Amino acid sequence: MTKPSLTIRRRIKASPEKLFRAWTDPANIRQWWGPDDGPVLHAEADLRVGGAFRVKFRMLDGDEHECGGTYREIVPNEKLIFTWQWLSDADEVETLVTVLLQPDGDGTAMTFTHAQFQDEKTRDGHQAGWSGSFDKLERAFGAP
């Protein structure tokens, strides 16, 4: 059973070590986190299974947002799985982010996935490749 999820694959000209540090070290996180050039106001990361991270950033329009979660799986320089939630929006459902890093020549192949949790309600179905059909649904019902 697959829940709908977002997968982004990128080839990056930097080592897996460097990327892993960029994801997990607060001083590194400060350098890039956030969807625009606005500043990171606060970054903390307790890098152990069950440990928490939180990042607060301000966007160029002045809006401040804070996100955070808990580390679920840590394989240094290879794999990072953490829960994800907007802390500024307490009612948002908790989701799961997976970052896979594989050496690729002199760079890294990064596979990023953001997915909803599996739950018991969905276990009775078939294995389904969701994303292919998702494109069709999106065409049918229109993106906002």
Place this chain on the structure above:
Amino acid sequence: MVKSQTLVLDRTFAALSDPTRRALLARLDEEDSVSISELARPFPVSLPAIMKHLDVLEDAGLITREKTGRTVNCQLIAQPMQEAVAWLNRYERFWNKQLDRLTAFVERDQPPTKKARKK
């Protein structure tokens, strides 16, 4: 996002995660109103199995069933699906921008050996 919307999203995603149910929805997207027997015809499964799928879709608020004489017709309700699509779109935009910045950051200062090798 309020709690009820979160629930709707969960149910929508669960309902959409089955290929037969997605095919049923796609059919209902093409035609305004289709009878259950007509809906079931293209599928190699029994009518009761299709009825079960329709129950799931109805519980998720994705379709309505209406009885006209002796036939039951199904209709699509697009709104919950639009919310699911909106969730994915929102995060797709957000992460693509984030990952652009991550990429720019880690690629910014490569060790000098790389530069030397390029020349």
